[in-house]
Amino acid sequence: MNNFFKLVYNELFKIYIRKSTWAMYIILAGIIIGVGFLSNIDELSSKQYSDDNWRETLEEENQELTKEMEEAEEDGIFYDMNSNIIAENNYYLENDIQPDGYGAMQFVLENQLLLSLVSLLTIIIAAGIVANEFRWGTIKLLLIRPITRTKALLSKYAAVILFAFFTLLFVLIFSYIIGLIFYGFGSFNPHMLVDDGNGLAYVSVISEIVPAYGFKLVNLVMMATFAFAISTIFRNSALAIGVAIFLMMAANPIMLYFSDRAWAKFILFANTDLSQYTAGSTPFMEGMTLGFSITVLIVYYLLFMALSWAFFTIRDIAGQ
Amino acid sequence: MSNVAMELQDVRKSIGKKEIIKGLTFSIYKGEVFGFIGPNGAGKTTTIRMMVGLMELSHGDVLILGNSIKHDFKNAIREVGAIVENPEMYPFMTGWQNLMHYARMIPGISKERVQEVIKLVGLEKPIKEKVGKYSLGMRQRLGIAQALLHSPSILILDEPTNGLDPAGIREIRQYIRRLAAEENVAVIISSHLLSEIELMCDRIGIIKNGELIATQTVQDTNTAETQDIIQVQMQVSPMNQAVDVLKTDHALEAKSEGETLLFQTEKEKIPEIVRSFVQNDIAIYQVNSSKSSLEDKFFDLIGENTIE
Numbered sequence: 233m234n235n236f237f238k239l240v241y242n243e244l245f246k247i248y249i250r251k252s253t254w255a256m257y258i259i260l261a262g263i264i265i266g267v268g269f270l271s272n273i274d275e276l277s278s279k280q281y282s283d284d285n286w287r288e289t290l291e292e293e294n295q296e297l298t299k300e301m302e303e304a305e306e307d308g309i310f311y312d313m314n315s316n317i318i319a320e321n322n323y324y325l326e327n328d329i330q331p332d333g334y335g336a337m338q339f340v341l342e343n344q345l346l347l348s349l350v351s352l353l354t355i356i357i358a359a360g361i362v363a364n365e366f367r368w369g370t371i372k373l374l375l376i377r378p379i380t381r382t383k384a385l386l387s388k389y390a391a392v393i394l395f396a397f398f399t400l401l402f403v404l405i406f407s408y409i410i411g412l413i414f415y416g417f418g419s420f421n422p423h424m425l426v427d428d429g430n431g432l433a434y435v436s437v438i439s440e441i442v443p444a445y446g447f448k449l450v451n452l453v454m455m456a457t458f459a460f461a462i463s464t465i466f467r468n469s470a471l472a473i474g475v476a477i478f479l480m481m482a483a484n485p486i487m488l489y490f491s492d493r494a495w496a497k498f499i500l501f502a503n504t505d506l507s508q509y510t511a512g513s514t515p516f517m518e519g520m521t522l523g524f525s526i527t528v529l530i531v532y533y534l535l536f537m538a539l540s541w542a543f544f545t546i547r548d549i550a551g552q
Numbered sequence: 553m554s555n556v557a558m559e560l561q562d563v564r565k566s567i568g569k570k571e572i573i574k575g576l577t578f579s580i581y582k583g584e585v586f587g588f589i590g591p592n593g594a595g596k597t598t599t600i601r602m603m604v605g606l607m608e609l610s611h612g613d614v615l616i617l618g619n620s621i622k623h624d625f626k627n628a629i630r631e632v633g634a635i636v637e638n639p640e641m642y643p644f645m646t647g648w649q650n651l652m653h654y655a656r657m658i659p660g661i662s663k664e665r666v667q668e669v670i671k672l673v674g675l676e677k678p679i680k681e682k683v684g685k686y687s688l689g690m691r692q693r694l695g696i697a698q699a700l701l702h703s704p705s706i707l708i709l710d711e712p713t714n715g716l717d718p719a720g721i722r723e724i725r726q727y728i729r730r731l732a733a734e735e736n737v738a739v740i741i742s743s744h745l746l747s748e749i750e751l752m753c754d755r756i757g758i759i760k761n762g763e764l765i766a767t768q769t770v771q772d773t774n775t776a777e778t779q780d781i782i783q784v785q786m787q788v789s790p791m792n793q794a795v796d797v798l799k800t801d802h803a804l805e806a807k808s809e810g811e812t813l814l815f816q817t818e819k820e821k822i823p824e825i826v827r828s829f830v831q832n833d834i835a836i837y838q839v840n841s842s843k844s845s846l847e848d849k850f851f852d853l854i855g856e857n858t859i860e
Contacts, residue, residue: 238657
């Protein structure tokens with residue numbers, strides 16, 4: 233077992249020693265700083281209600297918003313947005329809860345959108361981790377060690393998952409730091425209002441961060457495993473990156489196109505977004521349940537892994 | 553039979569319907585340097601890939617110190633260090649990082665051992681540089697270092713002197729000989745450079761079209777040659793007359809290449825031939841003789857260098 237950790241260490245070493253990996257992190261950091269900077273200009277998110285007369289602040293805000301709504305046309309985006317904010321403000325006033333100001337924690341929650349970037353980076357790593365060994369010719373020296381091919385492949389897969397995990401941690405921690413710099417600490421366990429389908433509910437931001445990131449992780453792991461499988465089968469990283477990213481981007485149009493077919497619910501992408509089963513959301517198709525989606529996901533996952541394993545362990549390592 | 557390091561038992565390999573290795577059976581002994589030669593496409597690299605488990609055997613087995621590469625891969629491969637084709641390393645890592653990478657894959661290799669091996673192949677200076685900047689010779693040395701890390705009983709080197717300068721070749725040759733003699737390592741070398749094989753190896757196996765057509769010790773070929781016929785090159789004038797004289801007086805077939813007359817005969821006959829030339833007023837400018845080398849032997853055995 234100790235041996236396996238050394239193999240995983242080797243794989244991670246090969247990932248993180250390369251400058252291209254660090255370039256990815258620098259781009260990611262740049263985007264987080266950029267998002268922090270841009271939303272700092274946006275005054276709504278930077279409102280603070282820390283002083284004692286927060287009730288007056290809220291009422292003033294409501295009045296302003298109502299005035300805006302009267303001026304603007306009905307049914308516009310503005311109209312909806314403003315009436316949402318008024319509803320939230322009223323909730324605070326009615327229940328006598330002092331709203332938490334926008335802080336680092338809220339910023340982290342908003343950055344859940346960056347998880348698609350984490351997916352992208354993980355796909356790039358997953359697509360290269362086997363194919364590159366073939367391209368460099370190092371696969372020969374790698375497989376003439378007293379290690380079974382299954383173990384070698386598993387160590388590579390484990391390294392991909394760990395890379396995704398580290399990158400996710402990086403996004404969380406770096407977002408929090410940037411949030412601290414731009415918005416301050418806020419409070420230790422800030423709360424916010426969420427529409428859970430039965431009206432507004434007052435919940436902790438952290439309890440929102442966990443599922444928000446968690447649901448996106450499902451998609452991340454599935455796409456990374458898919459890219460890993462393509463990379464192992466075709467030994468071509470460009471192909472694996474291309475196919476995986478195309479499918480990730482095209483998932484929604486594909487699902488829309490097939491949405492009237494009965495078998496569409498068996499397509500991987502109909503099931504990767506598990507948040508469709510949370511309160512206030514409707515599943516992609518009638519009759520789909522959380523259990524169904526999890527089963528479909530497991531079947532796809534096992535299929536990807538089995539294909540990778542079969543191609544990696546059985547094939548001859550011949551010359552280029 | 554404890555003296556056998558590696559044993560090939562009727563090893564065959566078919567790709568599709570074509571059989572590219574047609575039943576190789578031979579053994580390599582501890583402490584011997586075995587040269588594996590053959591024309592391009594003869595199946596050298598395929599055989600080496602099967603020896604180290606990179607390719608599956610269609611038939612037969614390879615035993616490494618008695619362990620089957622098919623059924624007991626881990627224990628068999630533990631005793632093997634190899635370079636298969638080019639010594640490819642991770643170009644974005646330093647030599648040291650490359651070696652540590654492989655060291656981690658086999659239990660029980662200390663940093664001291666890695667340093668020892670680096671010293672052995674003479675890479676102390678560039679070891680902290682990225683392999684991408686290495687010359688072919690440096691990469692070849694690093695490849696050998698990588699193969700030696702775990703002190704294997706069998707060392708398989710594909711074209712080990714490729715890209716090395718003459719001094720490097722001599723160094724590696726001496727090192728390989730020492731490994732065999734002192735550490736009792738069995739070394740398998742494949743090469744196209746026949747003179748290299750001749751200098752380095754105790755025994756050679758010649759492979760052609762997937763079949764082993766001969767194995768013999770290098771001493772054999774040398775001693776056989778001295779007793780037998782030698783190659784004679786003479787610069788004479790006029791050429792036609794010389795060819796005639798050889799034919800009539802000595803019953804020898806000769807051919808002329810430019811100003812050089814070429815023929816084969818026994819060493820004892822040379823003075824006699826010179827005398828008859830002088831008697832016939834043929835001017836002699838130069839007389840050379842060379843014993844037929846492994847190269848000639850090789851071409852005798854394999855015929856044309858063709859890929860089928």
